[in-house]
Amino acid sequence: MGYLLPLVLVAPLTAALCLPLGRTPWGARISVAGAALLLALALALAGRVLAGGPVLAARGWLHADALAALLAAITGAVGLASAWYARSYMAHEEQGHDAAGWAAGRFEALFHLLLGSLVLAAVANNLGLLWIAIEASTLSSALLVGYYRRPGAVEAGWKYLILCSVGITLALFATVLLYYSGVGHFAARSAGLQWTVLRDLAPQLEPRFVRLAFLFALVGYGTKAGLAPMHTWLPDAHSQAPTPVSALLSAALLAVALGALLRFHALAVRCLGPAFSENLLVAFGLLSMAVAVPFLLIQSDYKRLLAYSSVEHTGFVVLAVGLGSPLALLGGLFHLATHALGKTLAFLVGGSLKSAMGTARMDRWSGVMESSAPLGVLFAVAGVALAGLPPLALFLSEWMVLIGGLRAGKTAAVIAALAMLAMVFAALAFHWTRMALGKPRADFRDPLPRDSHRPLWLLAALLLVLGAWFPAPLHRLLLEAASAIRGDAP
């Protein structure tokens, strides 16, 4: 018991409070406080899991092992940074719009509904509940993607909703198949969908159906996680959503959707042995990276650039899990966290730059360094992070994965990944040097208050610290999460 139930409830309660209080100054404050409480509870849960092992609650419907705690903490951290930034950003964005389309408190309420569904998906033990939570995250975020109601946003929202709905329907079939694969082994019917029960029974499950279930889950939850070739909705949705939501979608939602896929992977590994699902993950991971590279090179819109970078990073994490050695798995999970921090920073600093320069088109951005020193530094940190350069944390996590892959003997995949990472680096270096340096624009004016930079500095500091120092509790949490997936002793 303990922290699990409050963790699931805090976001919906915040949403319920924000809706009536939206017109008062309290709405935004409660939103930030709710997100902070969520992060605190997630960290407390992680501590609890480290101290006393996995936690089951609500008659087995909820379950927190190290992987769930990691995903909840990622969601909490991204949620807090975005909510904090949204306080000044959305106030600026909503200035001058008529009240009808911009009902007060609606943004905060939807934001926290999305946050709540993500946390629920992270700690759901029942695979049916997991499905419901992931679908709920699609529904709540579709309204946020279409929040600006301009034609582009409507188009993006429609594609997002229809493609992810098809994906999620396939994931439902995967869930049904898994349930069927174990019929006859369960005492109580509702136990048959519980991940912990299925995990313990995995060797006895019918392999044919587990294989089929994994395939459907790979396509179904893979759509939601932005794996190529099912990623086509992602750049549209992530670029058309309001910036704080883009951060949440790219950093937290992709991680949680990937978490759902990893649950199926964990069952497949225990039932079929590692080869089947790992080879598929390596293939899809490499394909996602390869698909993203050309779009990164020719991109002209900053938010779309970040969205394709998310496809690339998701692909990299999937590749890491597929490589399968403990070190690669550890690095992959670490990369999930570091990418979340880096991508949130990149989106949020991009929000400030977009308001300052009046456009998201990168060819109109130049001289950021000279125009504003704090934004310039943050922008540079975000770029260095996403390109995977030292001394930031993403360098460390990518390195761990590559070394882990070599140790697993999958040299060809590692070389391919390395080549793709080099091209990504080239693309980002090209865009970033042009935008950060160069002639500053005369009309540069950052309309957001100075204190909107605070969450960004925190993110940048965290990236720097994690790049230099790997704290022991985090190491243990990642090790245990890796063993929850792969099943080896930690």
Place this chain on the structure above:
Amino acid sequence: MSFPIGEWLPTSSAVNLLAGVFLLSALAAVIQRRVPGAILGYAWNSRALGAIAAVVAAATGERHVWIAAALVLVTKGFVIPRLLRRTAARGRARAEAQSFVSPTTAMLLCGALVVIGFNQTRALFGASHTILASCLPVSVAAALVGLFQMVSHRAALAQVVGLVLMENAIFLAAISLTYGMPLVVEMGVLLDLLVGVALLGLFVGRIEESFESADTSLLTSLKG
């Protein structure tokens, strides 16, 4: 002399009959030239699904299946078709389904899909002996037909009909494989579906507002 209907009509032939209605109504939805016709096909598809669930409930005597059957019948058989019909009526554009292929071609292609669905199911699951043996191949075939409906139409609402047809087929698969999932899960899935259809309807309205048409092939402003 009493003549109990339960013995006179074996459960299996009732299920077979309903499975036939399920598949035929899905096929009927695909070949409609206008969206309201497709919605009607979906409504009968859902009602057949609810009836199959009711037969399963009667055969197994489990209360949670009865509740699930009633919920399916109400939400999918009546509420969702109504929601869809209202969206269709609100639209300014004429309710053409805007298929890429003619009804005849669609029928032929869907016939091929049904054959593939039946063959593949037999190969994967073998011949089973439960009372629902006929439903699993039907559900796989209907899922393919729903997918075909989605990819072969340009009108936004026609694509939504394809999506909910697919959803129905997965529900039928769940019933025929495991006699339905736990009740709480089924209720959550239905709630998500209901909200999802409402949202899709909302977006169809916004597409018509922004693009003066519900033709999804016009949605090409975001590229690269």
